[in-house]
Amino acid sequence: MTDQKLLLRALGGETLPVPPVWMMRQAGRYLPEYRATRAQAGDFLSLCYNPELAAEVTLQPIRRYGFDAAILFADILLLPQALGADLWFVTGEGPRLSTITDAAGVAGLRPVADIHETLSPIYETVRILSRELPAETTLIGFAGAPWTVATYMVAGRGTPDQGPAHAFKAADRAAFSALIDRLTEATVEYLSAQVEAGAEVIKLFDSWAGSLKGADFDDFALAPARTIITALKARHPGLPVIAFPREAGARYEGFARAVGADCLALDNSVEASWAAARLQPDGCVQGNLAPRHLVTGGPDLVAETRAICQAFSNGPHIFNLGHGITPDADPENVHRMLEAIRG
């Protein structure tokens, strides 16, 4: 049965006549049914920690669009919360966390073994989804990569240039490395529990990989990804993993092989023709329509969707956006995108 799922076939290296498709943030505010369920849950975190409602919003875009994959509804900052950080969301602004800016802060984190106490509702969401998803739909689990999660833990919020994390790294590289190591270890446990609950594929989001250069990229983006993927595959042989070193630019080249990923997710800065020539020979690629097309629609949406399918047609490809769909997207444009892909 499993091998009939298109997403798994593409991840296995198969070139398909029509690529499987899903969208980052497909369970999101552009959908009226999502907004209704979120209102029912209360705030964003309450929705994340309510297995029935989190499963419901995960299923909504599958019902509406028949995507080839569902991605667990959760947030990359639940893991730092499970490690002891305070976490809350400010409406219209985004996440806020208690900050960790020195060795004492790192030492004060809870032990990795304790994370499941906080995260068990997430595993329950995965179990519900595993039962309720259609047979042809692949279930993707995910986590933030250690560097990206660390940037929020150090700054206490999102930042345009990840300055506080860079400053911590510059001030005390050993302590910062200890934070990355702790997150790496916790991420393995978190993702492994998702797989045990029923996730069939794992995606590792390194949203801020692009601000790491040279040896920093090697130490804090590449090495943790390799450690996590190696450990996961040792425990769960054959588990496919999608890596997303967002805005890594030229460092995309060779990344999949270096970390042992089955697929590279491409951000919107990556030119499809370049990726087809330089990345696709190493395995599956995923991406990378610009989300604005789902706001503006029109002939450009259809032309660009087809151009991406065409550029990647000679190798394994999963169609996706280069970034999450935005709240102002028109749900009808998603149907138009799917028609352009599936014909």
Place this chain on the structure above:
Amino acid sequence: MTDQKLLLRALGGETLPVPPVWMMRQAGRYLPEYRATRAQAGDFLSLCYNPELAAEVTLQPIRRYGFDAAILFADILLLPQALGADLWFVTGEGPRLSTITDAAGVAGLRPVADIHETLSPIYETVRILSRELPAETTLIGFAGAPWTVATYMVAGRGTPDQGPAHAFKAADRAAFSALIDRLTEATVEYLSAQVEAGAEVIKLFDSWAGSLKGADFDDFALAPARTIITALKARHPGLPVIAFPREAGARYEGFARAVGADCLALDNSVEASWAAARLQPDGCVQGNLAPRHLVTGGPDLVAETRAICQAFSNGPHIFNLGHGITPDADPENVHRMLEAIRG
């Protein structure tokens, strides 16, 4: 005399033991003397159109730091204003313009020949600078590239994804092309007048080049740059030009040759080792320290500055940032950067 200027030597293809250096937005709010002069001028636009004060803020960072180049103090949106757009700045938010969203709007622009009426104070600033700069300092004139300027003219403001310009392009490509053509023609006249007033080098800023893909990149980033540079060099033989197709990613490769630029300015997404291997063989490169280092300072600033110098040491290189210096930068950190470069 001219050939003794380090910046011109690097632009001519010479590999220097110490790279010449300047910073994007070096005349900016991080400097107390800039803030004082701006307060004297009133608002931002009044400063741009006051030749004495605009020259003064251009000279301030040269006096303080001895940079190898001064860049004219102006704004890329003065050109649309000269073409008839209303322009104003909202404090703390940024520029606002009357919008152009269809063929009638494009047709309603003022003739290119009329731009000098508005822009003559800018040429006067260049003339003052040409007289007052030290003999070793190169004077750089600049303009926004047509696509980037068009994104503001269509949206009436800065936008995260340039959606309105993409929508106009999708809805009526002929009218959008007419806007780009008008801007291309006007940019040639504007930059040519800057050169006649004394600018020794021209930099073309395509800040939003990264949101153009495939044929759009060819038509709206590459072709206008080639037209502008070809026309400028025909009128001013030997004029060096720096192109800045920001966030062009893989499209950086071959760009300098394709448009006839002498130098490619690199944004912060570009890895120095990649650029040294793939871009520097075509000519000079400029960049690309992350501006956050001038906020955080410390050993990271010195190490990263030296790493960039080292990566580009086997070819022509101008040291700069990958983006403009930010208002929260510490002016002392600029001295530390210069010490790391010049020893």
